[in-house]
Amino acid sequence: MSSRSGAAIxxxxxxNVRTVGDRGFLIYMVLxxxxxxxxxxxxxxxxSAASEExxxxxxxxxxxxVTMLIVAGLWSGGLLLGRDRGPxxxxxxxxxxxxxxxxxxSDTFRGPVLRAGVLVTTMTTLVAGLVAGSLVHHGLSEPLSGAVFTAAGAMVGVITTVAWLVGQAFPRAAMPVALGVLALGVTTAAIPLMQPFTPWGWVGLAYPGSGTSHIVVALAALTASLAAVVPVLMNRLDLTALAVQSARWDAAxxxxxxxxxNMAAALYQGRPHRGRGTRAIRPRNRLAWTFLIRDAVGSTRTPGRLIVGVAALAASGVLITLAFAPATPGWLLGAAAGLIVFAGIGPLSDGIRHAASVAGDFPxxxxxxxxxLANHALFPLAVVVLVLLAAVIVCSILTGIAVAAPLASAFVLGLLTLVARVSNALKGPLPPVLLTPIPTPMGDLSAAVRMTWALDGLLLAALAGASAAxxxxxxxxxxxxxxxLITVGINRWRHRG
Known part of the structure; x- marks a missing residue:
């Protein structure tokens, strides 16, 4: 960093100068x-990782x-995330x-990029090390192979950071490139012959026990090449885009x-920009059809959100199916499926949020x-049921898992998660009573209670997924x-407005 940049920062x-006492308290709190x-x-x-499951x-x-798919999805997600919030x-x-x-x-914004890169790289390295350590601990892989895969995890983190920065520097190109990476990742997973020719394939070949750890050299060369272009990418960042992202992140x-x-997430919702000339309100003999068509047309005006939502629902269908495979942690996969379904319903439930916001006022x-509320729930209900059941059927056919149990679990999971979404829309602001201190021998639990209230939708969705599995x-x-779930939803409906 130059002297001018260092002086400004x-x-x-x-x-806000921290005293010695402030620093000591910070160290104490971290410990x-x-x-x-x-x-x-x-x-x-x-x-959990070292258990039999x-x-x-x-x-x-x-x-x-699966590792290849995760890596391709991670890089695609980095590209898309950079469009709204870059490193x-x-x-x-x-x-x-x-x-x-x-x-x-490249000089003035180096610090935030380095901090973001360290955070992402640390997370990917820990995940890769966890997988490698579990396999090495049980004698299913050589220590050298585990170390190589851990190093590959670190390089995946570096490439993810670069992809994140690419999305920030080229927001318009991020979407098609991300979709291309994801499509190639799926193709590579389906066609093993393509693995030696794709970066995510190299990560898959470096998996512990695969016996092809030397391929990590190509991944290291790619990582070094991408890291070298980071200053060029940073110098291409636009002033207006930086200001918009910074203000939005500060508000969030x-x-x-x-x-x-909910309000923080709403700041990052895409604005409708496609199909504005398409008529959304089309009167029908049955009012339910009018609302269904209206919500469907409205969702297509933000195609990115719609695609992400449908993809999330499909992924959760795969997870809920795999939860019934032998020797797999069904409750964990079910909980993950519940969280993903809850997130996937978000782009489909704008009508539900509108109905909740006007409930209790004049019709x-x-x-x-x-x-x-019932009419606005038709569109997300139809999409959730169709996508979940289709994903379960396809995954069951490909994996040979009996389809009946996953199909029933996916159906009830979709219904319960939709109820959780409705309940979350009706929640309203933080009740003042939750600001009351709750002294206990272990300390004040009021902060934990408020956090539980704020995240109750996610917690209930995870419980619904685990219980469905x-x-x-x-x-x-x-x-x-x-x-x-039903009791909480009914109680919030009765106290709406």
Whole structure:
């Protein structure tokens, strides 16, 4: 970093000077969080990965192919994420001051990019090391092969950071490139002969126990080449785009601090830009068809959100099917499927959020609040059921898993998650009573209660997914989760407005 850039950033940081006491408290807080939260969580993750179910999952013949798909999806996600929130980002004022100056952006925005790269690379390295460590621990892979795969995980993190920056520098090209990467990843997983010729294929070939670890040299060369073009990419960043991303991220952070996650997510919803000339309101003999067509046409005006939502639903259908495969952690895959379904319904439920926002006020359409909500729920219900069931049927045929149980679980999971979405839309602002301190011998639990309230939709969706996967083994759990979801939704509906 040049002296001019360092001086400018130093002035910005000098606004809030930390005393010795502040730094000591920060160190104390980090240590306590590491001991109380991080260490037990890391131990639980390792025990799960080293268990029989975890080892069976990592040692399955499909694991290298799934790894390739994950890597391709990760790089595609980085490209798409960069369009809305890139790694090169300062606070709004500092972003404007530095980007509007004559200083090169490769110098002024180096710090945020390096921090983002370290974070992403650390996460991918830990995941790869977890997989490799589990296999090496059980003697299913050589230590050298595990170390090579861990190094490949680190390089995947570096490439992900570069892809993230590419999406920020070239937002218009990010979407087609991301779709191309994802399509090639699927093709490579389906055609093994393509693996030596694709970067995600190299990662799959470096999987522990594959015996082709030397291919990581090509991945290292690609990583070094992409890292070399990072300064060029940073210098291409646009001032207006940087200012918009910085202001939006600052607003989202403020909403997140207040635990208003719905508003924070709404800031990143795409604006309708396609099909504005298509008529959405088409009167039919049955009012339900009018609402169904209206919501369907409205969703196509943001095609990116619609595609992501449908893809998420399809992925959750695959997960809920694999949850019924032998020697797999069904509850874990089911919980992941529930979370993905909850996220996938989001782009489809704009009508539900509208109905929830006007519920309790004077009727706008000459129908009751109940009918308005029910009519707006038709489109997401139809899409969720069709996509989930289709994904389950296709995955069952390809994997040879009996289709009946996954089909029933996917159906009820879609219904329960839709109920969770409706309940989340009716939640409203944070109740003031939750601001009351809750003193206990372990400390004040009010923050944990508020966090649980803020994330109750995700928690209930994960529980719904886990219970749906275990519905035939532990039916009481499924019944309890279903009753809880319905009760919470009814209670919020009664207290709407």
């Amino acid at each position: 130093g002035i910005w940081r000098a606004r 306590m969080v590491a001991l109380v939260t991080v260490a037990p969580l890391a131990r639980a993750v390792w025990l 975890g080892v069976a999952l990592f040692a399955s013949p499909a694991a290298p192919g 090169a980002l300062h606070p709004p004022f500092l972003t404007h001051a530095l980007a509007a100056s004559d200083l090169p952006r 952070a403020a909403h997140t601090t207040g635990m208003d996650f 706008l359409y000459g129908i009751s609040d109940e009918h308005l 275990l519905a035939f083994e532990v039916p009481l759990l499924f019944i309890g989760v279903a009753v809880t």
